[in-house]
Amino acid sequence: MTMSRREFLAASAALALTPALRWPAFAAPLPREADVVVIGAGAAGIAAARRIIAAGRKVIVIEAGRQVGGRCLTDTTSFEVPFDRGARWLHNPETNPLVKLARGAGLDVAPAPPGQKLRIGRRNARPGETEDLLASLVRANRAIDDAARKADLSCAAALPKDLGDWAGTVEFLLGPYATGKDLKDLSALDQFRAQDRNAMVACRQGLGTMIGKLGEGLPVALATPATRITWGGRDVGVETPAGRITARAVIVTVSSNVLASGAIKFAPELPKRQLDAAAKLTLGSYDHVALLLSGNPLGLPKDEIMIEQSSDARTAFLVANMAGSSLCSVDVAGAFGRDLAAQGEAAMIDFAKEWLGKLFGSDAVAEVQGASATRWNAQPLVQGAMSAALPGGQFARRVLAEPIGNLFLAGEASHETLWGTVDGAWDSGERAADAALKRIGSLKSDTPAQSSPRKPKQRRERGVSGASAGDLGWPGRR
Structure with missing residues (x-):
């Protein structure tokens, strides 16, 4: 296969915009077949791949950029301390699985001051x-x-x-x-x-480093953009500049802006219902x-x-x-x-x-x-920060998470209560993996049961001790 001039320029621009990182770039050889192809090696993609491997199925993650992490990107070379160029904090440590996973990977995770x-x-x-x-x-x-x-x-x-x-x-x-x-x-x-985000924790080594650590050992093909996805039959085909992969299912974790932009071609085209949903959840x-x-x-x-x-x-x-x-x-x-x-x-x-x-x-x-x-x-591989629903568009999050045959969409934009967070992206990736495994079947009897959305904590009146606005301690929503 050949890469179009537009695709080549987009990939080149993405590499030029990426700062030098100490996190080593690694790449898996591109297989011709897999049970599931995961597109995107951000938090949602890494979560999905870990779930699929735990079920005994063969997975390949293809990532258009040259590092794992997506919008979790840690720059360790520009300054004297790691600098998170994207997501900075995790939320709700008492229910957030990433906190335990990060500590298990030897990273320093502590409450934000x-x-x-x-x-x-x-x-x-x-x-x-x-x-x-x-x-x-x-x-x-x-x-x-x-x-x-x-x-x-x-x-x-x-x-x-x-x-x-x-x-x-x-x-x-x-x-x-x-x-x-x-x-x-x-x-x-x-x-x-939106689920209240009452507490924040930080990873001293950076959230990009954290996602990279959690992706260690996974088969990830870097600098390998998906150009076309054929779906609708029993199998799916994912075309890349390095070749075509045939699989039983595909999980797409690109941002809502990238999905709506048409950067990845689908045959048949994605249903209008999903495209309209992505357009209502712009970054x-x-x-x-x-x-x-x-x-x-x-x-x-x-x-x-x-x-x-x-x-x-x-x-x-x-x-x-x-x-x-x-x-x-x-x-x-x-x-x-x-x-x-x-x-x-x-x-x-x-x-x-x-x-x-x-x-x-x-x-x-x-x-x-x-x-x-x-x-x-x-950044052409992202095209913004976090998703936020336009007026009248809240229902679009549930639509985006709906399975489409053997094609599944994941990412923070598809999470109804934890949108805009690394936590929500991770949870959405696990849910998409569970849905894909339910369709194709798992090989291990101890596969995690299909996950359900984490229940929001009981809402309380927002006062001085209420939920934070963004990652700040002011009473707001995020």
């Missing part, structure tokens, strides 16, 4: 001001929940109109920071049904701008989290002195973050410096010794 600050101009917020923000967030969450019980409208339409000086901060925390999208582009029902924009400072000019403790009282969308989220180093991450998201990233890495770094200078003074910015920015929207 709870420290957080609210900045108002050049000063830290007073206790009363922080309480005002928390109360505004509780009111906003209640309004979104109440609206979602009646109709799946946008979160912006449900938001109280009298949030005053906190309106911009609330909109940032519940929209761009939590989901990568502005509130006008978010389904209120999707937010309402938001969320990027990290890493700044290496000399010393600690911000005067913040290890892993401190900070936001500002913002009056417009031109704002960001700070994680300072990561892992006790001098590395800080200024995160930009939503429509503002997307537009900024489209201007290139230099513009992103300039904004991060400007933003820090506004809050901490020019002396702090003068201490920047190195910088790097992610641009996930420009």
Whole structure:
């Protein structure tokens, strides 16, 4: 087989956008036959492959990029500590299987520090001001929940109109920071049904390293994009530049944006029901701008989290002195973050410096010794950050997870309650593997029973001790 010019350029761009990693690239020889082909070696793909091997079936994972991990990507060469360029934290450690698996693989997994600050101009917020923000967030969450019980409208339409000086901060925390999208582009029902993410844990070696470790020993063919999938009969065929693989089933774990883009051809075409679902679950924009400072000019403790009282969308989220180093991450998201990233890495770094200078003074910015920015929207193998349902689109998650004969879709976008998380991607991969094994049959009697969705923890009123917004301790949704 030959690779088209478009496919070659896409693969070349993907490699050019990938930072140098210490995690070794490994590759399995491409077989001509397998029981199941898994497309994508992110969290969902690795989870599915592990499940299939445990059942005694032959699996091959094909990955278009040159490393395992997908949107879990750890850069270990640019700075003095591992820098997660994608997903940064895991959630709900008491029910999250990845925490136990990571520790079993010899990785250091520990609760993320709870420290957080609210900045108002050049000063830290007073206790009363922080309480005002928390109360505004509780009111906003209640309004979104109440609206979602009646109709799946946008979160912006449900938001109280009298949030005053906190309106911009609330909109940032519940929209761009939590989901990568502005509130006008978010389904209120999707937010309402999301499982609360009350606790966070971090892997000191990085989440990309963690997924790589959990993928050790699996048959993974790197730099091997799937170009065409034929399905609908007893067998499926997966075509790649290195040859064709015949299998009994295929699990596709690419992002909803990649699926909707038509980058992978299907014969017959995917049903309109699934394509429409993917189009309703587009990825938001969320990027990290890493700044290496000399010393600690911000005067913040290890892993401190900070936001500002913002009056417009031109704002960001700070994680300072990561892992006790001098590395800080200024995160930009939503429509503002997307537009900024489209201007290139230099513009992103300039904004991060400007933003820090506004809050901490020019002396702090003068201490920047190195910088790097992610641009996930420009990564052709992903095309964004995490999925977030458009208004009226919450039902699409269940549709995306429905088996289509011997073809199964997985990934965080297909998880109804843990979308946007590594946890949800992993769980979706296991579920897709169980569904595929149910169709073709397992060979081992001790195969794990078909998994059911992890039950959401009982919802509680979101107050000071409620669920976090994004990965932050502010009461929100993620």
